[in-house]
Amino acid sequence: EAQVTQNPRYLITVTGKKLTVTCSQNMNHEYMSWYRQDPGLGLRQIYYSMNVEVTDKGDVPEGYKVSRKEKRNFPLILESPSPNQTSLYFCASSTTYSPYEQYFGPGTRLTVT
């Protein structure tokens, strides 16, 4: 089954404790992206990657890191999480031919206390 998977689905952590949210897709997509969703603010792009070893900042990259060492994986790293990073996070992927049609993972709900 073609899908985007994220782990963990739920995470409660404390301020300053480094964490990684994994994202993997099995569709051989070149384009991958991370979004955060907050009430009233819609989906905001954090980082995206057009292909392996190529990453670019989205609209809200502060406090986040990403890497794209393999085509299928695009982990999101929070080196020192803060409470304002409490949010619902989505990973998504698409082909470079149809980047407007993104396939989303199930989401990761992160709470930072």
Next chain:
Amino acid sequence: GQSLEQPSEVTAVEGAIVQINCTYQTSGFYGLSWYQQHDGGAPTFLSYNALDGLEETGRFSSFLSRSDSYGYLLLQELQMKDSASYFCALFSGNTGKLIFGQGTTLQVKP
């Protein structure tokens, strides 16, 4: 910069037709996409307009007018399961970014 505006909420009755508007400010974009998101779920792709005009996919249609910086999603024969949030999104070919509107919550009533 780039921005999109949508109404925050729309209510309609089962069987009716509803239109969700999206106005935007941008330059150098490829087209306008629409996504649906049910409560607690992931966004799912509905449609895309690369060119001006109407695109139809079953009960859903989407329209784009680049000259007016405006688009809409039209949902016909509304069903209760259409109750969800709907997002318009711009893909900027210049930057590779996908920019989403804040979303419109559609409530379908019996």
